[in-house]
Amino acid sequence: MTRCVVLGGGPAGDVAALHAAQRGADVVLIEERELGGTCLNRGCIPTKSLLATADVYRKIEHAATYGIEVASPKINVPAMLARKNDIVMTMRRGVEGACERKKVRVIEGHGIIDGAEVAVGDERIGFDTLVVCVGTAPKGLPFVDMTHERILTSDDILDLEVIPETLTIIGGGVIGCEFASLYATLGSKVTVIEALPRLLAGIDGRVVGQFQALMEAQGVTFLTGTGVSAVSTKGNRTTTVLEDGTGVDGEFLLVAVGRAPLTRGIGLEEAGVEVDERGWIVVDSLLATANPAIYAAGDCIGGLQLAHLASAEGARAVDNALGIEVRAMDRTVVPSCIYTHPEIAAVGLSEETAKAQGLDVQLTQTRFRGNGKALAEGEPDGVATLVVEKGSGIILGATVMGVHAVEVIHEIAVAISDGLTGEELGEIIHAHPTVSELIMDTAQHSLKLAPYLS
Numbered sequence: 001m002t003r004c005v006v007l008g009g010g011p012a013g014d015v016a017a018l019h020a021a022q023r024g025a026d027v028v029l030i031e032e033r034e035l036g037g038t039c040l041n042r043g044c045i046p047t048k049s050l051l052a053t054a055d056v057y058r059k060i061e062h063a064a065t066y067g068i069e070v071a072s073p074k075i076n077v078p079a080m081l082a083r084k085n086d087i088v089m090t091m092r093r094g095v096e097g098a099c100e101r102k103k104v105r106v107i108e109g110h111g112i113i114d115g116a117e118v119a120v121g122d123e124r125i126g127f128d129t130l131v132v133c134v135g136t137a138p139k140g141l142p143f144v145d146m147t148h149e150r151i152l153t154s155d156d157i158l159d160l161e162v163i164p165e166t167l168t169i170i171g172g173g174v175i176g177c178e179f180a181s182l183y184a185t186l187g188s189k190v191t192v193i194e195a196l197p198r199l200l201a202g203i204d205g206r207v208v209g210q211f212q213a214l215m216e217a218q219g220v221t222f223l224t225g226t227g228v229s230a231v232s233t234k235g236n237r238t239t240t241v242l243e244d245g246t247g248v249d250g251e252f253l254l255v256a257v258g259r260a261p262l263t264r265g266i267g268l269e270e271a272g273v274e275v276d277e278r279g280w281i282v283v284d285s286l287l288a289t290a291n292p293a294i295y296a297a298g299d300c301i302g303g304l305q306l307a308h309l310a311s312a313e314g315a316r317a318v319d320n321a322l323g324i325e326v327r328a329m330d331r332t333v334v335p336s337c338i339y340t341h342p343e344i345a346a347v348g349l350s351e352e353t354a355k356a357q358g359l360d361v362q363l364t365q366t367r368f369r370g371n372g373k374a375l376a377e378g379e380p381d382g383v384a385t386l387v388v389e390k391g392s393g394i395i396l397g398a399t400v401m402g403v404h405a406v407e408v409i410h411e412i413a414v415a416i417s418d419g420l421t422g423e424e425l426g427e428i429i430h431a432h433p434t435v436s437e438l439i440m441d442t443a444q445h446s447l448k449l450a451p452y453l454s
């Protein structure tokens with residue numbers, strides 16, 4: 001029986017371990033904190049739980065527009081956090097249960113690679129195959145005291161027991177925008193500072209422009225194209241000084257400037273694994289490292305930091321390591337979802353990335369305002385954009401912003417995966433009224449054949 005050790009129990013490591021067990025390996029999973037990793041314990045799941053509270057709050061605040069009179073709602077922060085913690089615990093127990101059922105031995109502790117073994121405290125676990133899935137942790141800024149109680153990372157803010165009157169966020173990436181959306185809804189005055197000229201690098205620029213305007217209408221201030229030169233604290237205030245000397249005050253400051261890999265001091269270099277200057281593990285297209293017995297998957301190999309991609313990589317690394325259906329990791333179709341209000345979801349190429357690849361493309365855009373289901377839900381803001389290759393009509397990508405965007409994006413993922421054209425997608429009958437129907441409309445509109453739009 002192949003002895004497979006997995007180091008790190010997040011979305012990459014959990015799936016790698018469970019998948020290796022399904023493939024008949026003898027599996028040990030080593031995790032120093034909680035199973036489920038960042039996503040389940042400090043990322044995707046807790047943030048979505050809090051955002052669900054914000055959604056309910058927003059709906060109640062706007063209840064009159066739905067024909068319901070209610071007194072003004074009030075957030076019970078301890079109850080909101082307890083609900084979030086319950087959801088995290090339920091999910092974590094699910095991972096623990098899956099490991100038990102599949103006879104994955106879970107060891108709690110810090111693993112250090114030593115030859116063909118991993119040392120965890122006094123115990124040494126031998127491996128034929130090791131899959132390293134150690135993930136990342138929030139980065140701080142060198143000139144900011146990240147230990148100060150009013151200066152928070154995305155880990156710390158999940159347990160914040162107050163709704164700040166004012167919140168400053170450094171970083172207008174995915175984490176910065178999700179927390180801006182959350183706290184703006186809960187009543188904070190939020191200011192986001194982003195060094196680049198625009199928010200959400202990597203997402204279609206036109207959609208981001210419209211997103212920013214919608215967030216500004218919700219009261220969020222964005223200061224883009226400026227870095228930060230200093231941060232000071234006094235009493236219950238933080239002051240973030242911009243490059244031009246302007247100070248931005250906030251009761252709390254969230255630093256959301258990216259995440260760094262947890263790859264130092266775990267014996268990787270000694271084992272012959274290449275680690276680049278920023279700490280990312282270097283893997284080939286099969287997810288193999290320079291040591292033939294060691295593979296790596298998930299956020300610690302750099303690139304897109306997404307839980308679902310990490311899980312897919314975990315399973316692929318295991319199969320490649322065990323010599324089962326060996327193939328390169330395919331990242332052509334990876335949906336990317338941002339859980340702001342409105343939601344943004346993208347898959348495949350945007351107009352910008354397609355053009356950068358030298359492709360001749362056609363962009364079609366439709367508005368949620370013309371979709372009956374979105375209007376009925378009280379969510380008229382949003383756009384769907386579809387990118388097809390000129391001539392062949394093959395669908396290359398889409399960016400959708402609006403209600404349920406993170407759900408409807410998957411049909412475009414399937415369409416790209418199956419090589420469908422806009423015409424073929426437009427011919428698939430979609431139920432009415434649904435938000436998904438807007439995808440059919442957009443595909444038809446790309447041919448100027450959408451009955452109500454073209």
Ligand code: NAI
Pocket residue numbers: 043141170171172173174175176178193194195196199200201226227228256257258259304305306336337338339
């Ligand atoms: P990020 O890399 O997405 O964004 C960080 C932003 O901070 C960048 O736009 C950068 O230009 C800006 N920045 C850096 N230093 C700065 C400074 N000194 N002053 C002002 N701006 C500065 O990283 P983020 O948001 O921390 O997220 C980390 C990772 O987690 C990302 O890869 C993200 O995709 C992933 N993630 C994904 C989620 C999702 O898919 N829903 C949710 C949360 C995180």
